[in-house]
Amino acid sequence: MKFVDEVSITVRSGKGGPGKVSFRSESMAPRGGPDGGDGGRGGAVVFRVADHLNSLLKYRFKNKFFAPNGTPGGGRNQTGSDGEDLILPVPPGTIVKDKETGRVLFDLSEVGDTVFLEGGRGGKGNWFFRSATNQAPEHAQPGEDGETREIRLELKLLADVGVIGYPNAGKSTLITAISAARPKIADYPFTTLSPNLGVVAINNDQTFVVADIPGLVPGAHKGVGLGTQFLRHIERTNLFVHLIDASGIGGRDPLQDYKDILLELTEYDNAKSEEEGFRPLATRPQLVVLNKIDVLSKEQREELVERFRRAGVAVREISAATQYGTKELINEIGKRIFAS
Ligand SMILES: Nc1nc2c(ncn2[C@@H]2O[C@H](COP(=O)(O)OP(=O)(O)OP(=O)(O)O)[C@@H](O)[C@H]2O)c(=O)[nH]1
Ligand SMILES: [Mg+2]
Structure with missing residues (x-):
């Protein structure tokens, strides 16, 4: 099942800076003792597990990440500066695999830092090589190379938002309109046979995961249609988008469709009420769309919105096909998720 977000990236730790060959020069002693300093260490590559992240979206736009090199040593025994560590923020639950062998290198679940690749050591300057037998060493060490690795990051996604509704509602x-997910779309019911997940970007650093699940129909809790088995995939989401086909195609009544789905959620809740830790679905926050x-x-739109209003239901209006209102919907979902 497509429950994973996956990316391949190349990472490299920084090379150490070279050591310096240098001699003290003072007015009295034009060629004094050796004073070449060591190079700085290259930057390390570090994974940082951060709670506020929930996707690997950041790694979709760029896939090479190099830590900076250490700088060379200097005269007067000056040590070069260390390359800054390259921090790669990832959400909890990210698995790091070797791209070629598929071997799991890390399973990052705890919040905190994990050093993946150490930076190369800086080379020793000629001051380091002075000795009783060689008081004027003419050589210094080069910096040690950094390490390059091709890796795969994988994340098992948990949906933040579940899209529910009748078959063919346009879930x-x-x-497809709001994420990079490309589930099958067709004008017959039960096109979707298993849930699809998509990562939605609100802006550069805020994302949420949305799941569309197979359509529900009256009697779903008794196994009609594809049943309610897929609802377990959104049991952990705190927000539903309840999508309704407003076209009334085939003589259907949108308000009745809405009530039918609510009833199925209630029946599901009744069946599950004994289960430990189960939180009812019917009473969860819903954006009715x-x-x-x-x-x-x-006129038809106004009349429909008014009918829902009289039934005590505030609705938003969109067209998933033309993307009318989808941007506003994303923002509203974002507000709900990130406010809690
Ligand atoms: N005119 C119009 N058609 C739409 C819109 N959104 C979806 N459709 C059409 O409605 C049909 C069903 O769309 P899907 O996205 O497959 O519906 P679904 O809710 O995922 O259906 P299932 O997977 O079967 O439950 C397709 O023919 C879509 O092209 C819309 O905003 N306007
Ligand atoms: Mg579908």
């Missing part, structure tokens, strides 16, 4: 079209409004006239 897969919606996640009318989809396919591109096929409605202005």
Whole structure:
């Protein structure tokens, strides 16, 4: 199943700076003793597990990450500066694998830092090589090379938002419109046979994961259609987008569709109520969203919104196909998720 976010990246730790060959020069002694300093250490590559991250999105846009080199040693026994460590922030649950062999190198679940590649050591300057027998060494060491590795990062995704609704409501079209996920879309029910996940970017550092699940129908809790088995995938999400086909195609009534799905959630809750730690789905926060409004006239839209309002339900209007209102929906979801 496509429950993983995966990226391949190349990382390199910094090379050590070379040691320096240098001799003291003072006015009285034009060629004094050796005073070449050591090179600085190269930067290390460090994974930093950060709680606020939930995807590997950052690594989709860039895939080479090099730590800076150490700088050369100087005269007067000056040590070069160390290259800064390259910090790679990853969400908890990230697995680091060797790209070629697939071997698991780290399973990063605890918040904190893990050094992956040490930086190369700086070379010794000629001051280091002075001895009783060689008081004027003419050589210094080069810096040690950094290490380069090709790795794969994998993350098992947990959805933040679950998209629920009837078959054909446009759930897969919606996640296609707002994320890089490409589930199958078609004009027949039960196109989606297993959940799909997509990572949605609100801005450069805030993302959330959305899951579309196979459509629910009346009787789903009794196994009608594909049943409710897929609801377990969104049991841990704190927000649902309840997507409704507003087109009324085939004589369907959008408000009745809404009530049908709520009833299925309630039945699911009843069946699960004994389970330890189970939190009911029917009472979870929902953004109720009318989809396919591109096929409605202005009057039809207003009338439909008003019907929902009278039933005590505030709705948003979108067209997943034309992406009308999807940006606003993303922002509203973001506000809900990051406020909690
Ligand atoms: N006119 C219009 N058609 C849409 C819109 N969104 C989706 N559709 C169409 O509705 C049909 C169903 O879309 P899907 O995204 O496959 O629906 P789904 O809810 O994922 O369906 P299942 O996977 O079967 O539960 C497709 O033919 C889509 O092209 C929309 O905003 N406007
Ligand atoms: Mg679908």
